[in-house]
Amino acid sequence: MDLLDFARGPALQVAIYVFIAGSLWRILGVLLLQRKPDHSEARQSGGFRGALKVIWSRSFTAPAFAKQTKYPKILGYILHIGLFITVFFFVPHIVFIKGLFGIGWPGLPNNAIYFVGVVTVAVGIALLIRRMTHPVLRLISNFDDYFSWLVTMLPLITGLIMPIRFGVRYETLLAIHILSVALLLIWLPFSKLAHTYFVFISRGTTGALLERRGART
Amino acid sequence: MKTIPTLGEILQAQGVSRRGFMKYCAATASLLALPPAMVPRIAQALEQARRPSVIWLSFQECTGCTESLTRSSSPTLEGLIFDSISLDYHHTLQAASGDAAEAARHAAMQENMGKYLVLVDGSIPMANPGYSTIAGISNYDMLMETVEGAAAVVAIGSCAAFGGIPGANPNPTGAVSVSDLVKDKAVVNVPGCPPIPMVITAVLAQFLTFGQLPDLDVHGRPVAFFGQTIHDRCYRRPFYEQGKFAETFDDEGARKGWCLYKLGCKGPITYNACATVKWNAGTSFPIESGHPCLGCSEPGFWDKGGFYNPISTADIGSGAGLAGAAVAGVALGAAAATLSRKRQQKTIKEG
Numbered sequence: 286m287d288l289l290d291f292a293r294g295p296a297l298q299v300a301i302y303v304f305i306a307g308s309l310w311r312i313l314g315v316l317l318l319q320r321k322p323d324h325s326e327a328r329q330s331g332g333f334r335g336a337l338k339v340i341w342s343r344s345f346t347a348p349a350f351a352k353q354t355k356y357p358k359i360l361g362y363i364l365h366i367g368l369f370i371t372v373f374f375f376v377p378h379i380v381f382i383k384g385l386f387g388i389g390w391p392g393l394p395n396n397a398i399y400f401v402g403v404v405t406v407a408v409g410i411a412l413l414i415r416r417m418t419h420p421v422l423r424l425i426s427n428f429d430d431y432f433s434w435l436v437t438m439l440p441l442i443t444g445l446i447m448p449i450r451f452g453v454r455y456e457t458l459l460a461i462h463i464l465s466v467a468l469l470l471i472w473l474p475f476s477k478l479a480h481t482y483f484v485f486i487s488r489g490t491t492g493a494l495l496e497r498r499g500a501r502t
Numbered sequence: 503m504k505t506i507p508t509l510g511e512i513l514q515a516q517g518v519s520r521r522g523f524m525k526y527c528a529a530t531a532s533l534l535a536l537p538p539a540m541v542p543r544i545a546q547a548l549e550q551a552r553r554p555s556v557i558w559l560s561f562q563e564c565t566g567c568t569e570s571l572t573r574s575s576s577p578t579l580e581g582l583i584f585d586s587i588s589l590d591y592h593h594t595l596q597a598a599s600g601d602a603a604e605a606a607r608h609a610a611m612q613e614n615m616g617k618y619l620v621l622v623d624g625s626i627p628m629a630n631p632g633y634s635t636i637a638g639i640s641n642y643d644m645l646m647e648t649v650e651g652a653a654a655v656v657a658i659g660s661c662a663a664f665g666g667i668p669g670a671n672p673n674p675t676g677a678v679s680v681s682d683l684v685k686d687k688a689v690v691n692v693p694g695c696p697p698i699p700m701v702i703t704a705v706l707a708q709f710l711t712f713g714q715l716p717d718l719d720v721h722g723r724p725v726a727f728f729g730q731t732i733h734d735r736c737y738r739r740p741f742y743e744q745g746k747f748a749e750t751f752d753d754e755g756a757r758k759g760w761c762l763y764k765l766g767c768k769g770p771i772t773y774n775a776c777a778t779v780k781w782n783a784g785t786s787f788p789i790e791s792g793h794p795c796l797g798c799s800e801p802g803f804w805d806k807g808g809f810y811n812p813i814s815t816a817d818i819g820s821g822a823g824l825a826g827a828a829v830a831g832v833a834l835g836a837a838a839a840t841l842s843r844k845r846q847q848k849t850i851k852e853g
Contacts, residue, residue: 289771290806291814301818306831313835317842370559376745377814384815394745454720455731458769463816 289456292463300467307474312482326498335496342502343488357415360408367405369460371398371441395448402445409438429477436472439465509710521550521831530707533700533779534726536717547711554710555610557648558592560669560835561632561641562677563624565658568594570696587706590618593636605638611651619709620652621702624679625661625668629676654715655680655689656705660798663691670804681722688715691722693774695798701727701780721801723773732769732795735777737850738762755790766810768797782800 290475372378376392383389392398413434417424432464443462450458451488473479495502507515513523517555527545532536559570572595589595590610591603598606610618622645625709627633631640639647649655657680660666668677681689692702705724714723733739741747741761747753750764761767769777772795776787789795794810797803818824 287801290802293807298819298823302823302827305824305827306834309828309831310834310838313832314838314842317839317843319837319846376747377812379810381814381816384812385818392745395743431569445700455733459813461769 287456288460289463290459293469296464296467300470304470304474307471308479308482311474312486313478315483315486323494323497325498327497329496332493332496334493335502336492338483339492339495339502340488357412360412360415363408364405364412367401367408368437368441370401371405371444374398375444399445399448402441406438406441406445409434409441432479433472433476436465436469436476437478440469507553509551509553512553516759526624530704534708534724534776535703535729544707548707551710553588554706555588555590555614555822556621556706557590557607557610557618558595558621559621559644559648560593561602561622561626561645561662562675563625563661563666564657565594565596565623566696567623567662568592570694571699571785579794600637600707602684604639611648617653619706620649620650620655621658622655622662623658625665625675625677625679625793626683627668627675628678631673633675642683645680649684649687652687654709655684655687656702657681657691657693657722658702659697660693660695660803663693664801667804668696670802689722690715690718692727693721693723693799693801695796695803697799698727698775698779698781701775719773721773723799727775727779728773728799730773732772732774732777732789733767736769736789737777738789751792759792762789762792762794764796764812765793766808766812768800768803768806768809768813770794772797772800772803774799 346358373382374393374400377394379389379392413431416426416430416434440462443458443465446453447455447458447462467489469478473481492502510523519573524545527548528538528541531541531544536544545775558568573706591607593603595607596603597709621724624634624641626641626645628642631642634641636644661668661677662680665673665677665679665682668675669679679691680772681691690705692705694701703723704727705716708714708724719728721728733742736742738759738761741759742763746755746758746760747764748760749764750756751765763770777789778796780787780790793817795811797806800806807815
């Protein structure tokens with residue numbers, strides 16, 4: 286078994302198992318927690334509506350903070366949209382997903398993906414520099430933040446190297462790229478990257494609570 | 503005393519023009535990535551070369567490699583040059599059989615000790631010597647006896663180079679490659695199922711010209727021919743970059759000659775010269791005929807998933823495995839929540 290066979294086979298298999306088990310563990314572990322009893326009378330009904338509202342409204346900064354959060358907010362959006370495009374609109378990725386779930390969709394030309402990928406990596410580096418230089422952000426950052434950044438960037442960087450190669454064989458780079466994805470899948474449920482799904486759970490919980498209390502969201 | 507004719511004399515006798523011969527030398531130099539200044543040297547060396555003795559051993563194989571070589575749209579110049587080596591032993595091509603054939607092999611070995619070339623096609627069964635024998639001699643014994651006095655060994659085709667289809671899972675005969683067994687001689691792998699005839703003759707031409715074997719890659723293949731992937735040199739590559747793919751073998755994309763990646767093309771991970779040297783006297787190569795590359799010059803290509811599975815698909819195991827992971831996750835989540843609830847209740851009780 287060569288490196289590519291290992292990456293595409295056992296490594297990815299174990300990573301997906303860990304991802305599924307880890308994600309369910311984390312999500313259920315939180316959802317099944319005992320809630321604090323709320324004895325107050327509900328001011329408004331429709332907790333679900335409130336949850337959806339906050340999930341959407343928290344995607345935008347409150348006007349009072351708009352100016353001071355403009356830079357990280359814009360970069361954050363570019364990073365996330367860039368990641369979404371490179372992951373879900375690169376044809377080999379779509380082929381991979383189709384192989385797993387049987388559904389596919391049209392992709393973008395490779396050069397468009399390479400462009401988006403380069404922009405995403407550049408934005409990622411800018412955000413890392415900000416994290417390392419911003420006095421407050423630096424204080425509240427820990428290993429999880431830096432390692433999560435690395436684990437997110439590795440698949441992007443290894444993917445972007447593939448068309449250039451730098452003298453390394455294609456199958457070796459492909460194997461490294463897949464292994465970097467495997468690392469991401471394993472790390473995601475147990476780190477701050479779990480915000481991939483917790484972002485909606487936490488916003489929804491907050492929204493439902495605030496709705497009950499009649500708060501303006 | 504009988505004088506052995508040079509290759510130049512043989513080719514002249516067969517009506518090959520000087521121009522045709524020089525064209526072959528230029529093509530060989532180009533294929534071997536040698537500068538144009540080397541063409542006269544190749545020509546001179548080939549013209550003056552004495553017929554080298556070649557012993558061709560066929561083990562667990564399908565004769566496709568020999569077919570490839572002998573059907574190289576005769577009469578090509580490389581075919582004639584190949585005719586012009588002293589092929590002293592070859593099951594399929596030689597007239598002699600039985601003891602006479604084995605006597606020819608021994609005679610060639612004794613007369614050319616240390617100078618002859620051994621070309622091997624087919625893998626060697628190690629599970630049981632009786633699985634494949636020639637004149638009652640096991641493949642292993644014949645190989646080891648023959649390579650002992652050889653100048654170099656060339657493994658022709660993917661079976662000899664990497665085990666090929668006999669070595670594919672579950673490998674019932676315990677098939678191994680030539681380089682798995684021959685450790686003290688230079689072994690050049692010329693894989694392919696079958697290999698490109700021009701590549702075989704060019705390796706021989708380089709040996710005749712420079713007295714040495716070509717530079718090899720990590721899999722023992724000549725870098726000159728196996729240095730780039732099919733994908734790198736594929737004429738359909740622009741369609742890959744544009745995101746234009748054939749989805750089926752008879753859709754519009756297939757008719758327009760778009761990239762065959764989604765149909766399982768292994769071009770990106772296959773190193774060979776098909777896209778440049780091509781087949782049938784430079785007519786075409788499989789992708790040009792609308793079929794994805796199978797990756798036949800790569801080790802273990804039979805066992806690298808389905809031929810029609812795209813290379814970016816992965817084997818993530820059975821649905822049962824995924825379900826098992828999900829059940830484990832639910833159990834862990836429930837257990838974690840239960841523990842947390844107990845801790846919460848304890849905290850509440852303790853005030």
